[in-house]
Amino acid sequence: MSMRKAAASAPGKVILFGEHFVVYDKPAIVSAIHLRARVEAWIHNQPGVWVGNRRLLNHPASRAIEYVFEKTGYTSGVRLKISSDIPSSVGLGSSASISVASAGTASLITLGRIDKELVRIAASEGEKIVHFNPSGIDTSTALYGGGGLYTRSRGFTPIEIPLKKILIIDTGKTRRTGEMVKRVREFMEKNKERFNDILTREEELIGEVIDAFRGLDFEKLGRLMLENQNLLREVGVSSMEIEEAVKLALNAGAYGAKLTGAGGGGCVICLAEEDKIQEISKIISRRFKVYLTGLSAEGLREEEI
Ligand code: MEV
Secondary structure, eight states: OSSEEEEEEEEEEEEOOTTTTTGTTTTTTEEEEEEEEEEEEEEESSSSEETTTEEEOOHHHHHHHHHHHHHHTSEEEEEEEEEESOTTTTSSOHHHHHHHHHHHHHHHHHHHHOHHHHHHHHHHHHHHHSOOOOOSSSHHHHHHBBBBEETTTTTTEEEOOOOOOEEEEOOOOOOOHHHHHHHHHHHHOOOHHHHHHHOOOOOEEEEEEHHHTTTTTTHHHHHHHHHHHHHHHHTTTTOHHHHHHHHHHTOOOOOOOOTTTTOOSSSSEEOOOTHHHHHHHHTTTSSEEEEEESSBBBOOOOEOO
């Protein structure tokens, strides 16, 4: 049964290991975080997706919604209100969570329930507008929530991540994911053999991460984070600010740190002992904005409206 109004929210994400290489079908480890985007939608008498008096065109949210409308044969429009506590263009999956929450409200309005498979495909369509060749990791994480091992060909497999919180350092520089993905492709085209070796190592590294999760070996996880950061730097997606944030985190006593998401600016995640994390956060906050956020957050959910 269709609904006249609906609201849904979806979480942001941090990629703990494996961004960029996931585009080439290597595994990555990801977690939903406790920062969310919320979308409210009301049936509107004019076709299309509207925010106030403006028709939203060529936007991930409108594309995701229009996809749901096309598939369900809905011909009216919707008016939207989008709010989010996820900073945008810094690697935390802000646009994917908006796409997923938008598709979720469209599914509620047209079908009266959330059809997860429809939402997944609709949100991926939305993401194609802002990304270049998205692997689907951001939308899958916003949809399913929790922690996951993700590969492009096999999708999202839930896994237990033995970390309650993660310290996120925002370098303050925004960038476009699509451009960073293209940068890695250029590296690959110029350095085919080396790139293959990097992919092989990344895949082994993810296996070592899973073992370290099982053994709760945080020192090892920290070392693996730094190695992952070295590989990302080599393919050209680190930046001066990222390197500075990583050094600052290590000097403050973190086990490891690396960029998260597309890089080129954006955010760095930092792994530290639970009782040291507040102190480290305080030190880093003198230079960068920091977020201490919980992991394994709930995925897409219907909200009260
Ligand atoms: C962006 O959050 C993650 C990237 O690996 C791109 C993608 O997987 O679509 C950089």
